[in-house]
Structure formats: structure tokens, C-alpha cells
Amino acid sequence: MEFKTGDDAAMGLEHDNAGTTTQDTAPAAKEKVAVTMDKADKGSDALVAEKTAEAMGEALKAAAAPVDDSKKVNDRRFTIVQDDSRDDLLTEFGKETLIDRYL
16 A cells, blocks of 8 residues: 655655665765864863762752641741630621631
8 A cells, every 4th residue: 555645755755765865875974073182171070079069968958958848837927816805796696607617
């Protein structure tokens, strides 16, 4: 069964009988090195060791930090002043509702 639509040239799918594209058959150009490395980098080892020590120190600090727990009850940040005289302004139904739902 043939699935070709005739758009092979537009899609860059021009294959010859061997199954390779026409782009693959081009002769490979010999690559030249633009810059040679004739000197060694002597500062890299010390810099890598220093940055590794810094990263490990930061990782240890992060591991030692307390973990926030969503179920922990935090200390109160302010004091609550309760005015019991305002309870006299409520109806009996209001008092029962507050006790039932909120207290």
C-alpha cells in the first residue's frame, strides 16, 4: 500500500533507492580547530572546590531549618479582649446560634 501524497519534495523527503536522502550523500568537509588549548586553567579547581563547599553549606542550612507544618497551631500574635457586656444585647436565639455554630 502506497501512502505518499506527492509532497515529498516540499517536505524534504527526497529519497533515492538506497533509502538515504540527497543531503546525506554530500562529501563531509574536514573540520579544522579554530583555537588550540595549549594552556591549562589553574584557577578552576580551587574555584569549583570553593563553590562546592558553599553549596553544601547552604544545603545543610536548608536541611536544618524547621519545616512548616500546616497542622501546627501557631502562637497568638495579639491579645483578644472579650466584652461580656455585649452578650446581653443578643436574643436567646442569637446566643444559642453562637454557642452551637462558633463556640
